[in-house]
Each structure stands twice: as C-alpha cells, then as structure tokens.
Amino acid sequence: MTSGLRKAHKFIWLLLIITVPIIMFFSVKDLEFFTDKQAKEMSFELGDYRIVATDENEVLKAAILKNEDSIKIDIEIKTPLKASSAEVYELNQNKEKGRFLGPMSKAKTYSFYLNNDATGILVFDTLKGTEITKLIF
Amino acid sequence: MGLDYQLVLWNKYKKAYDKIIIISMLLYIILFAAITLIFNSETTIETLVIRAFGSLAIIMLNIILIIGPLARLNSNFLPILYNRRHLGVSMFIAAFIHGGFSIFQFHALGDVNPIYSIFTSNMDYNSLTNFPFQVLGFIALLILFAMASTSHDFFLGNLSAKVWKRLHMMVYFAYALIIAHMFLGAFQQETSPLTIGIMTIGFFTVASLHLITAFKEQKIDSMKMEEQEGWLKVCTISEIEEDRAKIFTVKNQRVAVFKYNGKLSAIHNVCKHQGGPLGEGKIIDGCITCPWHGYQYLPSNGQSPPPFTEKVATYQLKLEGDMIYINPEAFDEGTEVEPCNY
Numbered sequence A: 001m002t003s004g005l006r007k008a009h010k011f012i013w014l015l016l017i018i019t020v021p022i023i024m025f026f027s028v029k030d031l032e033f034f035t036d037k038q039a040k041e042m043s044f045e046l047g048d049y050r051i052v053a054t055d056e057n058e059v060l061k062a063a064i065l066k067n068e069d070s071i072k073i074d075i076e077i078k079t080p081l082k083a084s085s086a087e088v089y090e091l092n093q094n095k096e097k098g099r100f101l102g103p104m105s106k107a108k109t110y111s112f113y114l115n116n117d118a119t120g121i122l123v124f125d126t127l128k129g130t131e132i133t134k135l136i137f
Numbered sequence B: 001m002g003l004d005y006q007l008v009l010w011n012k013y014k015k016a017y018d019k020i021i022i023i024s025m026l027l028y029i030i031l032f033a034a035i036t037l038i039f040n041s042e043t044t045i046e047t048l049v050i051r052a053f054g055s056l057a058i059i060m061l062n063i064i065l066i067i068g069p070l071a072r073l074n075s076n077f078l079p080i081l082y083n084r085r086h087l088g089v090s091m092f093i094a095a096f097i098h099g100g101f102s103i104f105q106f107h108a109l110g111d112v113n114p115i116y117s118i119f120t121s122n123m124d125y126n127s128l129t130n131f132p133f134q135v136l137g138f139i140a141l142l143i144l145f146a147m148a149s150t151s152h153d154f155f156l157g158n159l160s161a162k163v164w165k166r167l168h169m170m171v172y173f174a175y176a177l178i179i180a181h182m183f184l185g186a187f188q189q190e191t192s193p194l195t196i197g198i199m200t201i202g203f204f205t206v207a208s209l210h211l212i213t214a215f216k217e218q219k220i221d222s223m224k225m226e227e228q229e230g231w232l233k234v235c236t237i238s239e240i241e242e243d244r245a246k247i248f249t250v251k252n253q254r255v256a257v258f259k260y261n262g263k264l265s266a267i268h269n270v271c272k273h274q275g276g277p278l279g280e281g282k283i284i285d286g287c288i289t290c291p292w293h294g295y296q297y298l299p300s301n302g303q304s305p306p307p308f309t310e311k312v313a314t315y316q317l318k319l320e321g322d323m324i325y326i327n328p329e330a331f332d333e334g335t336e337v338e339p340c341n342y
C-alpha cells in the first residue's frame, strides 16, 4: 500500500469505530434484557397519568393509566410473540373484539389510547385468525 | 508476473483452500440447521435458510476483514491473504442466498415489484428500532455484488488500480451497513444477548486489529534516517537476511533493500498488482516475489520478467565498509541500476 492508501484506511477505521458502536448502542438500549426486574416494574411512562389498574398474564403485562382527559393502556410484551402478524384490539362493552389499536411483535412496551368503555384487550394473530391472549380488566 | 511461481508454489494450496472454504460453509449450514431444528422445531424452512446464510455471510465477512491486518502483523497468515478473493466471492454467494430468500419470502408475494417493496413496505425511516433494516442489507448486497463481479484481475487492469481499490474499499461501508442491518433488524426481534455479544465482540476485534496495524505502520512511515551528503544511512549488510529485504521509509515512500548472491538492490516497496509489500517477499529464481499474489520483479531494474510489463521505481545504493547508504531520489519505474557488490 502507498502511504496515502494507508492514511485512508486508518481514517475509515477510526470513523467506523466511532460510528458503529453508536448505532449498536442506540439500537439495543431499549431492548428488554437491559431492564432488570425492578426497572420492569417501573417501565411505564407516567407523566401526568395515574395508574388505575394493572394486570398481567404469561404473555404481557398491562397498566391502565388515566389523566384529566384520556385513558391509555401501556402493554409490555414479555417475550417476543411467535406470530408474525400480531395485532391488539380493544374489547368492547360486550367483551368482544372491538376497535383496532395497533400491531405488536417485539418484546417492548406499547402505548395506546382507549375508549372510556373498553373492558379489556385482545392480542390477535391476523394470519391464522386466532387469539393469542386476552386481558379483561 | 511470476506465472510458474503461482503454478508451482501456490496452486496446489489454492485448490486445498477452496475445498476448505466449501466444506466449512456446508458444515456450518448443516450444523445451523440441525441446532435450529432441535431447539426450535417449528421454524419454517425459509426462515432457516435466511438465518443460516445470513449469519454465515457475516461470519465470513468478519474473517475476510481480519485477514489483512493479521497478515501484516504475522506473515504466517499470508497464504490465507492469497486466497482471500475466493473467500470474498463465496461470502457474496451466501449473502445473495440470504437476501434472495428474504426478498422472496417477504416481498415477492405482493403485487408490487419485490425490490420496490423492500424500500416501501416499511416507511418508518425516522424510527431507530423499527427502521426498514432490509434496505440496509439490500444496499450492502449491491456493493458486495459490484466487488465480487469485478474481483478478477481482468477488471483490475480495465478499471485502473485506483478505481478498483476505491470500489473495494467500499467493503467497509458495506460492513457498517450490515452491522446496522443486524442490529436494527434481527436483533430487535430476537433479543439474544449471546448473538448480540458475539457480533459486538466481532466488530471490535476487526476494528481494533485494523487500527493497531494502522498505528504500527504509521510509525514506520514516520521513521527518520540519518543523512550524509545527500545519502541516507540504511543499515549494515548483516542486518538483512539472504534473499530477503529490509524496508525503509525514504521521502515518505517505502523502499525495500534486497540482499542476494553477494549483491544489494533497492526498489519501491509497493507491488503494481494490489499494493502488496514487496520487501516482505523473497527472491525466488532471481526475482523479487510479492508475498501477496506472487507478482515478480527483477531486483536490478524493477521490471517484471517478460512477457509481463509491470515496472516499479528503483533506487541507487552505495556501500561504505559494512554500511549501506541509499540515494533518496527514486529513478523512473523500470530503470536499470547496477547492484552493489559486497
């Protein structure tokens, strides 16, 4: 290699060793395994919300949060879902599949606004058309 | 270039290396499939292929990237460097199978063009954890394709060494893209500290080996030599091994001073093929032989023996007792210089 090429190589690797760890860090920092048990307990963003109810089963943990003018639900998926197309729905007054809230797959915390009359949530595998799990408040 | 050098010295090894590459790749895929099926028997065959070849490709890329610095730090790795190109093409094939199956599984079943679908099926370009990571893999695959398809020496001549080298330095960019592809893609779905840990360690190993070599080389480049009436003091005759060279930095250029048959000659250290360090090669059949791929040059004029036409710059030496001196002004490439007899 000529000395110019050597300089170019050194520059590129200095650049990589700075930028790549930054990408690595930010992409894994919110992943589940970084939060220990206690952090898990506290992982719901409170802001000006109060927790009015919590519930948990083997797949997910959920907390209903309320403030002045809205109700929301934070759902924490405990282990990655096997289904490739899981979606969350609200359960309506009759405890049936109601409004679509959003998709979910990864193990992380999701946040959705709820209707006042929601009675629970349902995680549904849209490809297979089966229920993955259900939580009734 | 040393045709017979390659035929006699390298080729039987080259075939053996190719076999090792193919067998190792097959073994890896079989092992990966077996372990996956044992621990996660519900995995579909497409997912299995995608994962097996994706992980194989990144492992091979890591290996490819450490060969360069390893060969600089320890000459025992030189034979692997010689065969790095085939490793590169094989890695591309593994990555291509991975990318191809992914496109097929995730994008080919819709009604839009699958390539268009890679870029548009997920438009969350602002998000970090839900980033369309497949786009990164796709761009990386294009770069790897450009490299693999121009890897033959035919293109080195056709594209000019400079363009070719630029193209091949894109591998570093592809490497960064692939790491991001894994961290923003697979690692978001399958959060395993083990795989994340292995990939992180892999990256830091590769990067630090490159940087260690770079700083070591920089030291050689900034080496100063004693001057005496326009001549630079090199070393004593006994410090150079027979049929070998010592490398010195003269006016920012590296020069190799060779000792052979009671004679001394100096030529520019950079091989015309891909910039290999000639001074780390040996004299074989009277020719300086590049340690990287075996191009050959005559010590007295820096020319490749006919029918080859490569030429490197030559330098003038003089002896005072046991001490070798060099004239720092290089002669034009291929200039005949009377060797110093001792």
Ligand code: HEM
Pocket (backbone or CB within 6 Å): B047, B050, B051, B052, B053, B054, B055, B057, B058, B061, B095, B096, B098, B099, B100, B102, B103, B106, B118, B134, B136, B137, B138, B139, B140, B141, B144, B178, B181, B182, B185, B186, B189
């Ligand atoms: C057209 C280009 C590409 C597409 C569409 C693509 C797609 C994907 C997909 C969908 C995954 C997730 C697989 C899963 O979690 O089951 C993945 C993971 C991965 N990809 Fe790619 N990829 C491409 C190119 C590449 C290239 C060029 C490389 C490296 C040389 C690569 C290396 C990997 C690795 C190491 C993983 C994680 C382990 C695995 O699941 O195999 N990919 N890719």
Ligand code: FES
Pocket (backbone or CB within 6 Å): B271, B272, B273, B274, B275, B276, B277, B290, B291, B292, B293, B294, B295
């Ligand atoms: S023979 Fe390839 S770099 Fe010298």
